[in-house]
Amino acid sequence: MMAKATPYLSLLVALLAARPASPAPPVDFGRDVRPILSDRCFSCHGPDESNRKAGLRLDTESGAKSIRGTKTPVIPGDPANSELLHRIAPDNPARRMPPPYSDRKPLSEKEIATLRAWIEQGAKWQSHWSFNAPVRPAEPAVKNAVWVRNPVDRFILARLERENLAPSPETDKARLLRRVTFDLTGLPPTLPELDAFLADRSPDAYNKVVDRLLASPRYGERMAVDWLDAARYADTHGYQTDPAKEMWPWRDWVINAFNRNMPYNQFTVEQLAGDLLPNPTVEQKIATGFQRNHRINSETGSIAEEFHAENLVDRASTVGTVWLGLTVGCARCHDHKYDPIPTREFYSLFAFFNSVDEAGNGGSADGRGNFKPSMKLPSPELEAQVAAKDAELKIARAKLAEIDKALAAKQADWQPTALSYQPKWEILTPANLKADNGVTLKALPDGSILTGGAMPPAAIYELTASTPPGKTLRNITAFRLELIPDPTLPGGGSGRGVDGKGVVTLFEAKVGNRKVDLGRITADFKSEESELNLVVRPAEQLKRGWGLNPETNKPHYAVIETNRMLTAEKDITFRIGSEYEGAQVGRFRISVTDSEFPEVVPDEMALILRQPAAERSTKDADALTKYFVTHPVDRRTANEAVVALEGERRAAENKIPSTMVMSEMAAPRDTFVLMRGAYDKPGDKVTPAVLSFLPPMPADAPRNRLGLANWLVDPANPLTARVTVNRYWQMYFGTGLVKTAEDFGSQGEAPSHPELLDWLATEFVRTGWDVKAMQRLIVTSAAYRQSSVATSAMRERDPENRLIARGPRVRLSAEMIRDQSLSVSGLLSTKMGGVSVKPYQPEGLWEQLSAFPGRKLFERSKGEDLWRRSVYSYWKRTVPPPSLTIFDAPTREACVVRRQMSSTPLQALALLNDEMYIETSRKFAERMLKEGGTTPEERLAWAIRLATARPAADSEVKILVAGLSKRLQQYRSDNASAEKLLSAGESPRDKALDTAELAAYTTSASVILNLDEVITRQ
């Protein structure tokens, strides 16, 4: 059995095998033949013109049936002369197609027989099924009409009757309620909900439940999860350092749209082009975040054009997958091999998204981490705070302007004395001398410090200094660091190196725990190699510093200015670095000043000052003024007030949530075909256009995103409605009617129930794209309500339940598993929306992979935010939450419309040992003890019912009670263990309950939460 047609054909084979031999059934081109041709032939003989071999194409009827030289590939009714059959036959290995080098598998006997039968039966050609608009089929006649609850069932039943199969009986009410509650809200039913449903004997009891669930706000949260996968929604940008962004306003828009039952066509238009609607509302603009959710690479050095192209490919591919069910991205580098999508048309689709006012590598982010275009959310309170700061700023700026008026006169006074001026320095008295690596420090009476002891390659000296008692240091404008020669040092110099060399590599000052913000450094002398960057010194910098060679035996000083004037009520602690090997600092002294002009006048200023004022060039005069104005204390004070207020204003403004949106540039960008998909190899220019094999856009439709969005939801579009209802079907049955939910093209799988798919698609459009109505239709069908119990014979015949002869049995999604345990434990918060939350996860996950060792990155949420629904969990793309990814949640790096479903030991470990599940087990156990009755039997049966909705069997209770008693005994003799177990999680524990008993019930609660049935909808 060969690749492409396998699932369908094998099913067919399986079903056939179960019956006595019958004549070959009529061959259906679309279902049986095209998949074979597509998979084995199209890559060389298909739509991709530039790679087509021998000029032969088999994806069109004329290509297959036209004579070529003396031979014709397909002659209807004449298999003997159809060249195609000769070329695929195994009898001539050298000529056999597909050739061995093509990586395509040869055709099996079965497939050859299918092609032969097709030709014998007249070689009827059809275009690919999904490319023709669905025509609403008549509802088929069925024998067992009493089973039918709605039209869906007619299609399912007709097929079953054709296969001589009967549907399964309806599942019991309890299981049905659990199934539908999960399916529509992502949560299990509560016990009151269960009791109410069981008590309701009215014929429409179930329909009432469905209406209740569809009206629940939990419905929108459940529906949003799948849409968030498709939209590759996350809370970080996703490349390299994976910086944070803010898109939760868009996520909340989605939840809200589902809850308001926004029609799917409107849902589409607003997300792709809300900004282009007339007078768009804030909400409509937020919706356009859909196409800003993709990853953005802001890695230093990344080339903007390269990632702009990647982002557009992502957008075009996502539209292809989500609305069209087409793998359009394949046409990025070459014409699509299977579907009629030339490269040129791919770039025409890509062109719709090319004129957003954005930078390919993000550019600079707003205060919330968002790249432009972004939009602030209306936030009256925060906006008022910003306005208040603006008012304050106005006053502060006016004050500064006032001072500036008097500056010219002040400067004139200063200029003549500038070069001769000597600031007054206050020498600090050192105390608490400390040095590392064996260096000793000694205070001398003049306030200086002499070093001694070991001579390590690097040392840091620490000291605390205070001024003479009773004097507070105010308005410190600078520190002075003197290097003082000493007769005890080599060569009578100021350092301990050869010839008295000493190099300072670091100068740091702290008041209390706060580092003093230090700025300009000047010195009266420095060696040629010196680098006066003693303050800002990233870890990576070479250890250079301030040295005095060749004047090591003369006193010199450096002045380190404060960026903001400092008033130190406490002592100041200094760290002086001497990390230049063989050049230890020998004797030094620290002073402070409040002088307005503390520094050594820089050479370039000295030069200007020496010129007579009248002879200065304008440029020099400006430079001098610019230099001067940073000095006067009153101006500094006023300026610092402005700077501080600006900072406060920014902080207030940065609290206003923002979200990334779409907006068009005034002049659209040109779009070019990118040769082989490379951003730097532009080819022909293209303009926005839709795929030409699909119905055209109306002539008067705008060639922009709005035109595209309207075209996608035009009822004439054969794909959108089919693709969408198929995803809904997949939500309930685990597998879509088209299994390849992401690919409705030539390589996708043919639908198991083509008529049903078309009926649903046309019904969806007919009801005005009513999303809730479509969910109601599916979950109220008899097909959905079947029991999922299956005999081994039936499982053998249809292991994947493609015939729907039984109800769905599907493992819960990652989010449902987590949310269920929160729900049964009573911890679940129903708070909706807002900033994403960070529930429990193992320590160090973000930190291990981060660029910044030692920096704490993950801050766990507190209280209620630990127990929110999983749709609100913070999604860091490069390190997504493991409790969700272990259960197959995708990484949200790219669009996904069909999740994996795996079963692994890591899932067992997570469910058994994750702190969150221990906590929910404890709270579940508390409920068992308080609400579940008085005996272990009652309590455990109560718990089984809460977790599965059905009553517990005696055999189950027996097993649970035996396990509970065993562990209870152990905890009774080891209370410390019980205490430890019960300490997991932040939620308070009910201290009134017996410790050992609660611990034992906690283990049993964990057992129940780990059962296959509990993590499954069955």
Next chain:
Amino acid sequence: MNPLREHQLMLTRRHLFGRAATGIGTAALGSLLAPQAQAAKGLPGFPNFAPKAKRVIYLHQSGAPSQMDLFDYKPGLTKRFAEELPDSIRMGQRLTGMTSAQKKFPVAPSVYKFAQHGQGGAWFSELLPHTAKIADDICVVRSLFTEAINHDPAITFIQTGSQVAGRPCFGSWVSYGLGCDTDDLPAFVVMISRGTGRKVDQPLYDRLWGSGFLPTAYQGVKFRSEGDPVLYLSNPPGIDTQKRRSMLDDIRQLNEINEKQFGDPEIVTRIRQYEMSYRMQTSVPELTDLSKEPASTFDLYGPDSRKPGTYAANCVLARRLAERGVRFIQLYHMGWDHHEGVPRQLPPQCMDTDQASAALITDLKQRGMLDDTLIVWGGEFGRTVYCQGNLSPENYGRDHHPRCFSVWMAGGGIKGGVSYGQTDDYSYNITENPVHVHDMNATLMHCLGVDHTKLTYRYQGRDFRLTDVHGTVVKELLA
């Protein structure tokens, strides 16, 4: 979706259900149906031919080591110090945004001494004294090249064959195709260490060991040196082994009741996963406990190997994982991205890795495992010969360079003592025997007995593979 594989699974199920009625118990069913059991066996028909290597230890040096300071000896550059890189060499090739605005591209010769080692006479810089000693066991490829110029796309490319996120990584492909030789450990294990040369360096991402569109069961399992070695491995405080066992017994019995009613083989699979998780709780701590390793091990791998979480300690663990049948062992060592201060940042990186990498080869050899273990050492791209930032005779920085870089390989299927490929006088362009990343990956697959064009997975209507539609096995590298 892989229809072939699905079909086989379906056949297996059908076959077994057919026989189940005649007495094969559910336990046997489980062992045959469980994905993990399937993973343990790999795909039918794989390996495609007799493999030379049974497992891989991939020593990825993240950030990109400088090839001309380690392997690609360019003596002629000394006299070209600070000369402008000739246009005839640069040929207008694109640069990263970090240096494209530089006005000058001055040549920065390596400050390190090189010498030839081993019978093959391969060149190594003085920073790699231990690697030099195993020269005859390894094959140095000096002509590897890649397509990406920034870290994230480049490391994603070399690990998954695509610059764009979403494809399975090498280790996932191998464990998907070949399965695992152990029931107690995952098929694919990842370990991470930080460099001491550049502490603030490139980050890593879960996607690098992700399974992309392959089933989640094939993703790499990260072993950590702090906390649980495997996430959620330890029982919570207050639950000892005895209680855990009793809980698992409850779970199994209750699951069996449900299985009898619903007959879904997924339930049997689930039962099996719980048993495997229990075995991992023993096998993983036993594996990561180095206390029983003799002193000679730590002497061989160097003093760092006693410190959990270091590259050297991870190399010791890599050998222990290899001994226990783990298929793909991936190490990441961070800290190689030296845009400035190469002479200050590169030596500590070499100190981190040189001795332990060489020790791993020596150790495997003395245990007779080198012949069937494939080892790869290298980064995601190379570095530029021209200086980024200020150039002095003792100090220089180097930007990203995708056009040529050096890696070494050793062990099963690889020819030792060989230096392959040539670059020009500036280590800027390849002049002889270019090896694309896809070629390297095809060659590594070949050593594992896998035809890289055959290990495919159907997704979105297309058969994807690690090497996309490219890759040629480089026969000259094969033993």
